[in-house]
Amino acid sequence: MARVVVDVMLKPEILDPQGQAVQRALPRLGFEGIADVRQGKRFELEVEGSADELDDAALARIREMAETFLANTVIEDFTVRVEESEGATA
Amino acid sequence: MARVVVDVMLKPEILDPQGQAVQRALPRLGFEGIADVRQGKRFELEVEGSADELDDAALARIREMAETFLANTVIEDFTVRVEESEGATA
Numbered sequence: 001m002a003r004v005v006v007d008v009m010l011k012p013e014i015l016d017p018q019g020q021a022v023q024r025a026l027p028r029l030g031f032e033g034i035a036d037v038r039q040g041k042r043f044e045l046e047v048e049g050s051a052d053e054l055d056d057a058a059l060a061r062i063r064e065m066a067e068t069f070l071a072n073t074v075i076e077d078f079t080v081r082v083e084e085s086e087g088a089t090a
Numbered sequence: 091m092a093r094v095v096v097d098v099m100l101k102p103e104i105l106d107p108q109g110q111a112v113q114r115a116l117p118r119l120g121f122e123g124i125a126d127v128r129q130g131k132r133f134e135l136e137v138e139g140s141a142d143e144l145d146d147a148a149l150a151r152i153r154e155m156a157e158t159f160l161a162n163t164v165i166e167d168f169t170v171r172v173e174e175s176e177g178a179t180a
Contacts, residue, residue, distance in 0.1 A: 001125060008132075009134065022133070026155065029155070029159060031151065031152075031155045033137060033138045033139070034137055035138055036134075036135070037134070037135055038133070038134040039131060039133055039134075040133075041130070041131065042098075042099065042129070042130045042131060043128070043129055044127070044128040044130070045124050045126070045127055046126035046127075047123060048124075048125055049123070058123075062121075065116065065124075069115070069121075070112070
């Protein structure tokens, strides 16, 4: 199984109220030095086949799926990347 | 400005209804071969100072902030990593 990660973030010019709320609360909680916070979505897709079998056509299909289904490209940017399958944990 | 990315995902053993809804819809939209979808949050933090100035103590503070404020560690895992500052766009 290959893991493909799709990150969806608001475009830089779009106001991010959630991110701003987090950023404004941080000093009150004692966390200084964070100039800006942007919040978005992360999708982890488990794709059949191994990472090496993920050819350009398969990645193009996933990009097309992300563009039509996971992101609203009017206000959001997205990135698609293949990640090693064992999830990085805290 | 250094960019630190905090990814927050539901723990593997926690049911992810949003991810399941996406995964079930994909075949109807003509996207086959996606065995599982997990949806989580991505935070992009712009931290004062450059990436090289981000020492272990600063990263430990950010990890502490993520643990107490960005993730619910009862049901979520999180990862913290330093990323190059120019955002990867679609």
